[in-house]
Amino acid sequence: MDGTSEAGTAADDDRTLEALGLAEAPHDHPLLYPGAWPSDSALLDGDRLLPLERLVHDDRTPILAVGSNACPAQLRRKMRAFGIDSPVPLVKTRVTGLAVGVSAHVSRRGYLAAAPFLAPGRVTELFVTWLDEKQLAVIDASEGVPRPDGNYARAWLPAPDVRIGLADGTSLPGAFVYVNRHGVLHDGTGAPRTHPGQRPLLTELLSGSTALRELFGVTPEEFSARVREDVRLCALGTAVFAREKLVTASGLEPYAGV
Secondary structure (H helix, E strand, C coil), X not given: CCHHHHHHHHHHHHCEHHHHCCCCCCCCCHHHCCCCCCCCCEEEECCEEECCCCCCCCCCEEEEECCHHHCHHHHHHHHHHCCCCCCEEEEEEEEEEEEEEEECCCCCCCCCCEEEEEEEEEEEEEEEEEECHHHHHHHHHXXXXXXXXXXXXXXXXXXXXXXXXXXXCXXXXXXEEEEECCCEEECCCCCECECCCHHHXXXXXXXXXXXXXXXXXXXXXXXXXXXXXXXXHHHHHHHHHHHCCCEECCCCHHHHCC
């Protein structure tokens, strides 16, 4: 083997999700939700993150990822479940007018998912995933979009309501985002709370609600273990959020017709 081939193999090895510390999916490790995101724009190609040749892909649908859809391992897992292995461009952006909150529903995956909320003037670093038709169908299905009782609806956010800036100075005319049909959790003042990660979030919510502790235990580990794949328990927990008035609107409902 010549030196060029050896160098190429080494470079490929350096770009694997395992080598980059991005190989664990929240689907398998719920308390790691939303999972590790890339440090910069990249092309997810199987088990590797490759450099992107361009940031805008007009032949694909732009989706703002606010939770685990920006985690390469989670994306890879979702796509492989449907036999899809085509590459997915992930483009780092600065989004003005949007922030990441907490969905007011309990996920059967064992965590509380992220959900966007309208936040005029606030700047948040997010990723846009550019999806082809088959990839979009997979992500829509994973978010419950096709089902009338699904947790999310897909909505188009136009500029200038939300400004999406790319590293090369380009601004997108808009992008789609998944709006939670249940609303989002508030911070105690009525304003949407931001998502701090699973452990601090679950610790705070469990300590503040007797009803949640009765359902889910007193630690994040107990919560995750009890919730996983228990649809009935998830529904009961979601009902507690509403009953204890922990829920507020995201401000994005008009965009989604929710």
